[in-house]
Amino acid sequence: MNTARKRAPSARSLETKARILDAAELVFAERGFEGAALRDIAKLAAVPVGLVHHHGNSKEDLFCQTVRRRAAEMADIRIKSLEALKETGDLSLYAILECFIRAYIILAETGGDHWRAYGRLVAHVSSDPRWEKLTKECFDPTASRYLDEILKLYPNAKRPAAAAGQVYSVSAMLAHLNSGWRIDALGNGHTETELERLVTFCTAGFEAILSQE
Numbered sequence: 748m749n750t751a752r753k754r755a756p757s758a759r760s761l762e763t764k765a766r767i768l769d770a771a772e773l774v775f776a777e778r779g780f781e782g783a784a785l786r787d788i789a790k791l792a793a794v795p796v797g798l799v800h801h802h803g804n805s806k807e808d809l810f811c812q813t814v815r816r817r818a819a820e821m822a823d824i825r826i827k828s829l830e831a832l833k834e835t836g837d838l839s840l841y842a843i844l845e846c847f848i849r850a851y852i853i854l855a856e857t858g859g860d861h862w863r864a865y866g867r868l869v870a871h872v873s874s875d876p877r878w879e880k881l882t883k884e885c886f887d888p889t890a891s892r893y894l895d896e897i898l899k900l901y902p903n904a905k906r907p908a909a910a911a912g913q914v915y916s917v918s919a920m921l922a923h924l925n926s927g928w929r930i931d932a933l934g935n936g937h938t939e940t941e942l943e944r945l946v947t948f949c950t951a952g953f954e955a956i957l958s959q960e
Contacts, residue, residue: 776864818885912953
């Protein structure tokens with residue numbers, strides 16, 4: 748029986764893997780899963796393509812690792828924010844949605860290009876059924892906690908209606924971050940896209956769906 752312990756990764760190995768995941772995040776966000784090539788990820792990370800295979804295994808595994816990496820941090824922030832909101836007692840629909848949306852907006856606006864790229868990555872995942880298992884693992888537990896609180900405010904509403912409101916709101920949040928240039932173009936110049944405007948939009952749509960129930 749082999750009782751030898753598996754050696755922990757060295758600091759250099761961990762740094763290399765982080766660099767590969769950073770590069771993968773940018774390439775997958777820009778080109779999607781199909782358009783991304785491991786050699787391009789290796790080039791951006793400044794490592795041999797063999798190291799990308801070593802740390803990421805297959806292209807699909809590398810994609811999943813890239814999505815998982817930031818999901819836990821974002822989920823932790825959202826859950827703590829929701830718990831803090833519950834302590835205040837201000838559990839209006841607007842407050843709950845602002846709590847959910849603000850968590851990612853702040854990360855995207857203060858965390859640099861990688862958090863913005865992660866938003867595009869989430870958009871790819873959310874629109875492709877092949878990643879259903881990954882989505883359930885990374886995002887559904889947190890989304891379900893928020894839906895539970897929203898449905899307490901609308902006891903006659905059905906969960907599928909609330910789920911639709913959740914998905915539409917996430918889509919609006921991602922558009923807020925990635926399509927500001929379209930607002931500028933249609934608005935004939937620079938326009939400020941405030942978080943409050945986004946949350947107001949999502950709240951009105953969400954409430955309309957739930958009230959129909």
